[in-house]
Amino acid sequence: MAKQPYCVECMKQGIVRRGEIVDHIKEINDGGEKLADSNLQTLCRVCHNRKTALERRKRALNNG
Template identity: 55%
Template sequence: MEQCPLCEECQRRGITTLAQVVDHIVPINRGGAKLDMANLQSLCHPCHNRKSGLESHTR
């Protein structure tokens, strides 16, 4: 998160929010690379929870 201290999802919507979670863009259990920086994004808790909830419904 040091590289991107703001929530990337909020930024896409024009909102400035501090990030609190480093998220795997492609989840590890779906083949995402665990330590690949290109597979990581900074998110706030609400955005991370929303993303995780959507992913759990599409399994």
């Protein structure tokens, strides 16, 4: 988070909000690299929860 202290998803919408969570862009369960900088991003809690819920729904549909 030192490299990017603000939520990248909020910034896309023109909102400046401090990030709280270092998120895996591609989840580890989906084959994402655990510690690769290219697979990490800073998100606020709201954006992280939204992204995680969406990814879980997609995974459930693909496995169901």
